[in-house]
Structures are given as C-alpha cells and as structure tokens.
Amino acid sequence: MARTGILIETENNAVKDTSLGVMTAAKGQEIIALVTDADPAGLKDKLAEFGAAKIVKLAASGGDITASPDLLAEALAAAVKEFDLTALLGTASVPGKDLFARLAALMDLPLVSDCVGLDLAAKTARKSHFSGKTFATLKVDAPVLLATVRPNAIEAEPAPAAGETAEFTADVTDPGKLVIKEVKKGDAGKIDLTEAPIIITGGRAIKAAENYKMLDDCAAKIGAAVGASRAAVDAGYAPHSMQVGQTGKTVSPRLYIACGVSGAVQHFAGMKTSKVIVAINEDKDAPIFAKCDYGIVGDIFEVVPVLTEKL
Amino acid sequence: MKIFVCVKHVPDTAATIKIEGDTGFKDSEIKFVASPYDEYGIEEAVKLVEKNGGEVVIVTVGKPGADATIRSALAMGAERGILVTTDSQFLDATLTAKALKAAMEKDGMPDIIFTGKGSVDSETFQTQYRLAGYLGMPVVNDVSKLTVDGGKAVAELEVGGGDKQVIEMNLPCVIGATKGLNEPRYPKFPDIMKAKKKKIEQMTLADLGIDGAAGAVTLEKLEPVPERSGAKMIEGSVEDQVTELIRILKEDEKVL
Numbered sequence: 001m002a003r004t005g006i007l008i009e010t011e012n013n014a015v016k017d018t019s020l021g022v023m024t025a026a027k028g029q030e031i032i033a034l035v036t037d038a039d040p041a042g043l044k045d046k047l048a049e050f051g052a053a054k055i056v057k058l059a060a061s062g063g064d065i066t067a068s069p070d071l072l073a074e075a076l077a078a079a080v081k082e083f084d085l086t087a088l089l090g091t092a093s094v095p096g097k098d099l100f101a102r103l104a105a106l107m108d109l110p111l112v113s114d115c116v117g118l119d120l121a122a123k124t125a126r127k128s129h130f131s132g133k134t135f136a137t138l139k140v141d142a143p144v145l146l147a148t149v150r151p152n153a154i155e156a157e158p159a160p161a162a163g164e165t166a167e168f169t170a171d172v173t174d175p176g177k178l179v180i181k182e183v184k185k186g187d188a189g190k191i192d193l194t195e196a197p198i199i200i201t202g203g204r205a206i207k208a209a210e211n212y213k214m215l216d217d218c219a220a221k222i223g224a225a226v227g228a229s230r231a232a233v234d235a236g237y238a239p240h241s242m243q244v245g246q247t248g249k250t251v252s253p254r255l256y257i258a259c260g261v262s263g264a265v266q267h268f269a270g271m272k273t274s275k276v277i278v279a280i281n282e283d284k285d286a287p288i289f290a291k292c293d294y295g296i297v298g299d300i301f302e303v304v305p306v307l308t309e310k311l
Numbered sequence: 312m313k314i315f316v317c318v319k320h321v322p323d324t325a326a327t328i329k330i331e332g333d334t335g336f337k338d339s340e341i342k343f344v345a346s347p348y349d350e351y352g353i354e355e356a357v358k359l360v361e362k363n364g365g366e367v368v369i370v371t372v373g374k375p376g377a378d379a380t381i382r383s384a385l386a387m388g389a390e391r392g393i394l395v396t397t398d399s400q401f402l403d404a405t406l407t408a409k410a411l412k413a414a415m416e417k418d419g420m421p422d423i424i425f426t427g428k429g430s431v432d433s434e435t436f437q438t439q440y441r442l443a444g445y446l447g448m449p450v451v452n453d454v455s456k457l458t459v460d461g462g463k464a465v466a467e468l469e470v471g472g473g474d475k476q477v478i479e480m481n482l483p484c485v486i487g488a489t490k491g492l493n494e495p496r497y498p499k500f501p502d503i504m505k506a507k508k509k510k511i512e513q514m515t516l517a518d519l520g521i522d523g524a525a526g527a528v529t530l531e532k533l534e535p536v537p538e539r540s541g542a543k544m545i546e547g548s549v550e551d552q553v554t555e556l557i558r559i560l561k562e563d564e565k566v567l
C-alpha cells in the first residue's frame with residue numbers, strides 16, 4: 001500500500017476538524033499522521049478513528065520546529081524520506097499554504113495548492129482556477145505528490161486504523177533566513193474564517209462597525225465565524241482579515257449566510273464552493289438570489305435578531 | 312536600489328471564462344490585466360524607489376500580449392520591463408520560477424523582489440517561494456505592511472485567525488504583497504503617455520534555456536464550476552421565514 005503523510009493541525013491539543021477531512025482525502029492509503037505541536041497520545045483516538053496507521057511526533061535536532069517555518073519544512077522533507085512517503089498532504093490554511101510552498105521549493109517537487117478533490121492513485125488533483133470560476137484537473141508526475149486541501153472541501157469519514165504512536169527527530173539544523181520578531185494576537189477566541197464550518201457575512205448593508213455585534217451574537221450560537229464583503233471592509237466597518245472574496249479569504253464552509261451582500265462575482269470567487277449558501281437581502285432583485293440556495297427578502301436588522309433567538 | 316516586480320498577465324476577474332476544448336479558454340474576447348495582488352507589489356516598489364532612488368523593473372512570464380499589462384505597470388511608475396514569452400497561459404510554476412530567475416540574473420540582481428501573494432488565474436501560491444529558493448533568498452508571503460531600512464526588511468503578515476507576525480530578514484529578499492500594503496495608484500494620462508516610450512525587452516523561454524514542456528504538472532481538464540440555478544425563496548412573516556429556514560438547514564440540508 002502506498003504511504004501518505006498528513007500534516008495534522010491542532011488547536012488546544014485537539015485535532016482540527018479540517019485535518020480529518022484531509023485524512024479522508026487519502027482514503028485507501030496507509031496514513032502516517034505527522035504532529036508538530038501537540039502530544040500525540042492525546043490525539044491518538046481521534047486520528048486512529050479517521051485512518052492513521054501511525055501517529056508520529058515530529059521534531060528537529062536544530063530547535064523548535066513550531067518557531068521557524070523553514071526548519072519545519074526541512075523536518076518535513078526528512079520525514080518524507082524516513083517514512084518513504086509517496087504523498088504528503090496538509091490543510092490549505094494560512095500557515096499550511098505557506099509551509100507547503102516552502103517545502104515544495106526546498107524539495108523542488110510539484111505542489112498543488114488548495115485542492116477540492118484528490119485521487120492519489122491516479123495522481124490527479126482538482127482545484128479552482130480563475131478565482132473560483134472554473135475547476136482544473138491537474139496530473140502530477142513526481143515521486144512524491146505534495147498538496148494542500150481546502151478546509152471543509154472534503155467531508156471527514158471515519159476509517160479506523162491502528163494509530164500506533166512514534167517519534168521522529170529529523171537531523172536538520174538550518175534555522176532559515178527569517179527572524180520572527182513578534183506575534184500580534186488578533187481577537188482571541190474568534191474562529192478562523194478559512195477553517196470555519198459555518199460563516200455569517202455582513203455586507204455594506206451592515207452600515208457601521210458596531211453592528212457586526214448582531215452577527216457575532218448569531219455566530220456565537222452556532223459556532224460560526226463572521227465575515228465581511230469588500231464594500232464593508234473598504235467602508236471601515238470590518239478589518240481586511242474578515243474579507244471574503246477574491247482579494248480576501250477563500251472559504252468553503254458547509255453553511256454560508258450572506259446578510260446584505262449583493263453577490264458580486266468577486267465575492268463569489270471566495271465562497272462559491274460552500275455547501276449551502278443562504279442570502280438575506282431587502283432587494284428581491286439582488287443578484288445574489290440568482291446564485292444561492294435559499295433566499296429571504298427582508299431587512300437584516302429585522303431577520304438576523306429573530307434568527308439568533310430561534311437558533 | 313533595484314527592485315524587480317513579478318507581474319502576471321491574467322484575465323480580468325470580472326471576465327466570463329469560456330472554455331474551449333478540454334483545457335483551453337477563449338482568450339481573444341476577454342480583457343487581461345495585471346493580477347490584482349501584483350499591483351500592491353508595483354505600488355510598494357515605486358514608493359521605495361521614489362524615496363531611495365534606483366529603478367523598478369517589471370518581469371513577466373506570459374503570452375506575447377502581456378506587453379500591454381507590463382505597460383500598465385510602467386504607467387504606475389516602473390522604469391522598464393522584461394517579458395519572457397510563452398505559448399500557453401499555464402506554465403508549470405517550477406518553470407515560471409526558473410524563467411524569472413534566469414531573466415533576473417541576466418539583467419543583474421536586485422535588492423528586493425516583489426510578487427503578489429498569488430495569481431488569480433491558476434492560484435498556485437508558490438512561484439515566489441520557488442524563485443526565492445532558486446536564488447537563495449528569504450521569502451515571506453501575504454505581506455500587508457513593510458519597512459525597508461539599512462539592508463533589512465521587516466514585514467507584517469497575517470497568519471490566520473486575525474493573528475499577525477512581524478518578521479525580519481536581510482536584503483535581498485522576496486516579498487509576496489497583499490491588500491493593505493498600500494493603495495495602488497491610478498496612472499494619470501501623462502504617465503500613460505510616458506509609459507508608451509519605456510523599454511520592454513523581450514525574450515523567449517528557449518532563449519533562457521528552458522523547455523516549456525518539461526513541467527511535472529499538466530492541466531488535464533478545465534471545466535466551469537457549476538452555477539446554482541437560483542435560490543428557493545422562503546416566504547411569509549419574518550418569524551415564519553426564519554422558522555422554515557432553520558427547519559430546512561437542520562432537516563433537509565443537515566448543516567446545522
């Protein structure tokens with residue numbers, strides 16, 4: 001059986017749900033789960049349930065791999081050799097995309113970023129081209145296939161496996177050329193947009209920064225993250241880190257609720273692959289209604305509070 | 312100070328992509344532009360040169376029509392351009408990076424290289440990393456704030472969940488620009504006229520010793536992302552609408 005490595009992302013010592021979807025992308029392969037920042041023993045049950053034959057705690061002789069993306073890339077390259085991997089997959093999160101691009105450059109191997117589908121046996125990957133307007137199927141001809149998978153694009157399915165734990169310390173020491181001087185914490189406790197299973201977005205109609213509280217309240221009830229359109233960001237109602245769309249985040253939650261968003265192509269470029277899209281807009285002719293799954297014609301300031309109350 | 316900005320010639324994001332055959336698209340009918348994130352790189356480079364002196368050189372690997380996109384970057388204040396021509400819109404990222412490297416080495420090495428954080432056509436998010444790797448330079452992507460001072464660059468980038476990192480590196484380096492870094496300028500008429508006289512040097516991939524067919528990634532199929540056919544509208548009072556929506560999301564769609 002071909003062996004595939006999965007770089008596991010964790011939060012508060014638990015496996016992120018998005019990583020479980022990445023494991024499902026490697027269905028039918030012998031899966032080696034690589035963990036960098038948590039105690040593998042605590043992750044064992046979950047990772048074994050979703051298909052990990054082996055769970056490896058990765059470290060580097062040259063220092064803390066979580067503190068240097070270049071050192072982590074070197075350690076991953078060493079793990080590819082050590083475990084004789086024919087594919088290594090990660091999450092297309094902000095750090096995941098950065099890390100895999102570093103790894104691909106380091107190993108001079110092809111990389112498919114932000115896949116929505118993968119066939120490891122055929123070595124093909126499906127991904128968005130032209131800002132979400134088309135899907136491209138790419139064939140990769142390389143000894144090791146590197147790919148990142150769009151969060152939530154592949155639904156996680158249990159596939160129980162042995163989940164033996166092990167450790168691997170890569171003999172790598174080059175700290176790379178970057179010095180991280182500072183990490184500025186954003187709003188603590190907020191769910192990252194790109195990884196959120198549910199997103200509620202406020203467009204220009206939100207009219208003021210403080211009105212996002214209405215969406216925050218609704219989001220808090222269902223574990224959602226809150227997003228914004230570019231018009232709302234440009235008007236100063238929300239920071240750019242909340243922007244969904246072509247010049248913002250690309251997201252693929254199972255549920256996307258757009259409140260007072262007109263439905264521009266550039267907004268859809270960032271959320272089109274969501275499973276279910278709901279729009280709330282006071283204009284019955286708003287273009288978004290032609291491109292979403294369910295629509296409510298109404299004032300967001302009337303509909304959202306009722307939604308929050310009933311959820 | 313010499314700065315290269317890598318600019319990709321891509322279909323305007325508002326353009327409708329009409330697919331032709333298995334992997335082609337009708338490019339004769341649509342408008343092409345500089346990939347939007349690259350514009351933040353151009354603006355930052357021009358600002359740095361306005362402050363410190365030197366020149367901004369645009370480097371593009373693309374189809375012959377890309378000279379128009381390079382002109383638009385020259386109108387924003389870059390000095391000259393280099394166009395490495397290819398036959399296809401899609402070139403393996405490894406080969407693009409090799410072509411960029413070869414063209415830059417031929418021209419003379421810079422203090423800084425800017426790219427966009429990713430291109431909006433093939434969305435590969437890796438060429439800047441490969442270029443940096445081939446040149447042995449540090450690279451950071453998604454940069455929304457930059458200070459360059461005395462042989463060092465300090466970049467601020469978003470790392471997810473609204474958190475930001477501040478990273479220091481030595482020049483020369485590769486910076487992937489994103490929104491927030493600056494407000495790209497709209498060229499004025501005299502700038503556009505001036506840009507027409509600026510020099511664009513052209514060469515082919517083969518001139519640089521690169522085989523365009525040697526990539527390890529091949530495009531097998533291009534297909535439209537299925538469009539939704541229109542929303543099911545939920546009618547009634549606000550109370551009724553919301554109740555029905557929650558029922559649908561829970562029972563029919565099972566997403567709540």
Ligand SMILES: Cc1cc2nc3c(=O)[nH]c(=O)nc-3n(C[C@H](O)[C@H](O)[C@H](O)COP(=O)(O)OP(=O)(O)OC[C@H]3O[C@@H](n4cnc5c(N)ncnc54)[C@H](O)[C@@H]3O)c2cc1C
Nearest residue numbers: 203204205229230231245246247248260261262266282300
């Ligand atoms: C190169 C480029 C990149 C871009 N990138 C992005 C991007 O990344 N993300 C993005 O979002 N956009 C992007 N845009 C902009 C995009 O084209 C639209 O301008 C933008 O998405 C509009 O935002 P909006 O829907 O919030 O605002 P509007 O288009 O103004 O729509 C507001 C909507 O709210 C409705 N409304 C108003 N008040 C209420 C109320 N009280 N209750 C209910 N409904 C109400 C209105 O009927 C209207 O439909 C980009 C554009 C370009 C050219």
